[in-house]
Amino acid sequence: MQKKRSVEVVKREPLYQGFFSAERLQLRHELFQGGMSPVISREVMFKRAAAGVLPYDPNTEEVCLIEQFRIGAYAAGQEGWLLEIIAGYLENDENGEMMVRREAMEEAGLVLGRVEHVVDVLLSPASCSEQFSLYLAEADLRTAGGIHGLASEGENIRVEVMSLDQAWQAACNQRIGNAPALLALQSLMLQRDRLRQRWRR
Secondary structure (H helix, E strand, O other): OOOOOOEEEEEEEEEEEOOOEEEEEEEEEEOOOOOEOOOEEEEEEEOOOEEEEEEEEOOOOEEEEEEEEOHHHHHOOOOOEEEEOEEEEOOOOOOHHHHHHHHHHHHHOOOOOOEEEEEEEEOOOOOEOOEEEEEEEEOOOOOOOOEEOOHHHOOOEEEEEEEHHHHHHHHHOOOOOOHHHHHHHHHHHHHHHHHHHHHOO
């Protein structure tokens, strides 16, 4: 078992409190060669745990993606609208599966069938505490489509159903360029045969 490494927080300075919070930390951490680092300053965003799901119809070999405007993409100099997987933040006592079932209904009007956990990751550990849980889910996509989202949260979400092969090609051509969607599509491509056999109606 690996020895737990030491971190000493010298000072915490609140910077912002809103949808997320931000702090400046003064800290020392253990060095690989032994001893402790000098005091370093790091800004960090604190965000709630999140989860996302890629719905897959094993009978039609299709997946459900969503498209919406994202301020981070716009701020990075892109157009702003991204093809993504269904995702959101956990609320109250929700676990990841409960959350993706709720978000699938809110963002795409979908009732998910069987849900399978894939992996838990940190999306941007250099500056953000957000932990993200990824799921794949069985869904009947024959009637999926339309515009969804909660107006109270400023959501305007378009559902796009496409074949898994088309979605994978979009990822390879960089039409899909966000980490959760890329990870979800790669995971489904690797598990496609197993899930198709297990979930096919």
